[in-house]
Structure formats: structure tokens, C-alpha cells
Amino acid sequence: MDLGIAGKRALVCASSKGLGRGCAEALAEAGVVLVLNARGAEALDKTAQQIRDRYGVKVTAIAADITDAADRARVLDAAGAVDILITNAGGPPPGLWSDWSRDDFIRALDANMLTPIALMTALMPGMIDRGWGRVVNITSQSVKAPIPQLGLSNAARTGLTGYVAGTARQVAQFGVTLNNLLPGSHDTDRAVALEKGVANAQNVSLEEARKIRCKSIPSGRYGTIEEFGATCAFLCSQHAGFIVGQNILLDGGQTSATI
Numbered sequence: 001m002d003l004g005i006a007g008k009r010a011l012v013c014a015s016s017k018g019l020g021r022g023c024a025e026a027l028a029e030a031g032v033v034l035v036l037n038a039r040g041a042e043a044l045d046k047t048a049q050q051i052r053d054r055y056g057v058k059v060t061a062i063a064a065d066i067t068d069a070a071d072r073a074r075v076l077d078a079a080g081a082v083d084i085l086i087t088n089a090g091g092p093p094p095g096l097w098s099d100w101s102r103d104d105f106i107r108a109l110d111a112n113m114l115t116p117i118a119l120m121t122a123l124m125p126g127m128i129d130r131g132w133g134r135v136v137n138i139t140s141q142s143v144k145a146p147i148p149q150l151g152l153s154n155a156a157r158t159g160l161t162g163y164v165a166g167t168a169r170q171v172a173q174f175g176v177t178l179n180n181l182l183p184g185s186h187d188t189d190r191a192v193a194l195e196k197g198v199a200n201a202q203n204v205s206l207e208e209a210r211k212i213r214c215k216s217i218p219s220g221r222y223g224t225i226e227e228f229g230a231t232c233a234f235l236c237s238q239h240a241g242f243i244v245g246q247n248i249l250l251d252g253g254q255t256s257a258t259i
């Protein structure tokens with residue numbers, strides 16, 4: 001299917017690895033010009049080069065912490081007029097409700113709620129002026145059903161979801177769509193890091209922890225960054241202009257709910 005977005009310009013945050021990279025690759029395959037971002041320059045430059053070589057699109061790589069205001073300003077400067085924005089950043093650490101201080105909450109809110117809002121606030125006026133735009137926020141299945149040990153993530157991402165729900169209805173009339181993608185269990189470094197914690201707590205091997213997790217997923221496996229990216233690219237396509245303010249769960253059926 002031709003997604004109809006060749007030549008559009010996208011900022012894909014936190015995209016040297018994992019889900020962000022999956023989104024970047026799928027957009028590149030659709031002919032989108034990319035601005036990529038991550039903190040570590042080495043992995044980022046390598047990813048940028050691989051995408052240039054594989055898809056022949058122009059890729060600009062900006063090493064920066066997207067949750068830091070000064071760094072974010074550098075990214076926005078380099079990105080310029082962007083048609084497509086994919087927000088993403090690392091997730092907060094796991095823990096117990098009684099572990100977290102005000103500062104921990106501020107850090108989580110900053111990274112997973114206020115950073116995407118700042119990016120949308122900066123880039124949506126240009127999209128509105130041009131009469132076309134797509135925003136996809138990478139959030140989490142924890143928005144639909146809480147993950148008890150990820151209270152910081154549950155709180156911050158639910159706040160972002162509320163903001164998007166209202167704002168999406170304000171900007172749709174200008175041809176700009178806002179939607180969220182909710183990953184379940186995807187095979188990335190973040191998933192492995194969380195599983196190491198589970199394996200240690202339950203005194204089982206990492207392999208055993210993964211087997212136990214797979215049993216809780218009706219599809220019986222983890223998601224891939226390729227299928228995540230393909231869904232993101234579709235939401236950014238010309239065909240998705242009527243999808244507004246939605247929360248699309250990619251979890252192999254793990255969240256048991258009727259709607």
C-alpha cells in the first residue's frame with residue numbers, strides 16, 4: 001500500500017533503538033525524510049547510516065536528551081518544519097508505591113508527559129498553518145490496565161493520554177491528527193531490563209522469566225519493532241486522516257478487555 005507520505009518530514013524522538021527505531025524505519029520505507037534523536041551519539045549515528053543505506057532517504061541525527069529543555073531546543077531547531085512527530089523517551093524505573101518521592105514523580109512527568117506536550121506545542125502550529133500533520137505518541141499498555149510496579153509510568157502516561165484526548169479534538173479541523181500507540185510486550189532492551197528485575201525477584205533465569213511472560217500473551221510471543229513501526233507509519237499515512245484521538249493497543253491480546 002502506498003502510504004502517500006513520501007517527501008514528508010518527520011521528527012522521531014528516542015529512535016536509535018527499540019520501538020522508536022521501528023517507527024523510523026517504517027517511515028523511511030514510506031519515503032519520509034527523517035530527523036532522528038537519542039542521547040548516545042554512537043548508536044544514533046550507526047542507526048542513521050543504516051537507514052540512509054537501506055531506504056535512500058535523507059536522515060539527520062541529533063544526539064540530545066529529549067527530556068532536557070536546552071537539548072530539546074537544539075532538536076527542534078534542527079528539525080525545522082515537521083509534518084510528522086513521533087514522541088518517545090525512556091520509561092521510568094519500576095518500584096513500589098511507597099518508594100517514590102515528589103522528585104521521582106516530577107522526573108517521570110517531565111519525561112513521559114511534559115516532554116511530548118512541549119514537542120506538540122512547538123510543532124503543531126506549523127502543521128496547522130500547512131493544513132496537514134500527524135502526531136503519534138508512544139505510551140504504554142499501562143494506560144488501559146495498570147502495571148502495578150510501574151506506578152510512575154502509569155501516572156505520567158495517563159496524564160499525557162488525557163491531554164491528547166482533548167487536544168486531538170481541537171486540532172483535527174486543521175488536518176492534524178493526534179493518536180497514541182500503546183506497546184505491550186515488545187522485544188527491546190527496555191523489555192529485557194524489566195525482565196531482569198522480574199527474574200531476580202522471582203529467583204528464576206531470564207529465559208524462564210520470558211517464558212512466563214509469553215504465557216500471559218494470547219499471541220504467545222513478544223511483539224516486534226517492525227510490526228510496531230508499520231502501525232505507526234499507517235497512523236501517519238494519508239489513509240489515517242479520520243483516526244483522531246485514539247489509543248491503539250499493540251499487545252498480542254495481553255490486555256483482556258472487550259473494548
Ligand code: NAP
Pocket residue numbers: 013014015016017018019020037038039040041043064065066067088089090091092138139140141183184185186187188189190191
Ligand atoms: P529501548 O529499546 O530501551 O530504546 C529506547 C530508545 O530511546 C533508545 O534509542 C535510547 O537511546 C532512546 N532514549 C531513551 N531515553 C532518551 C532520552 N531521554 N532522550 C532521547 N533519547 C532517549 O526502549 P523501548 O522498548 O523501545 O521503549 C520505548 C518506550 O516505550 C519507553 O518509554 C518504554 O517505557 C515504552 N514501552 C515499551 C514497552 C516494551 O515492551 N518495549 C512496553 C511498554 C512501554 P539512548 O539511551 O542513547 O538515549
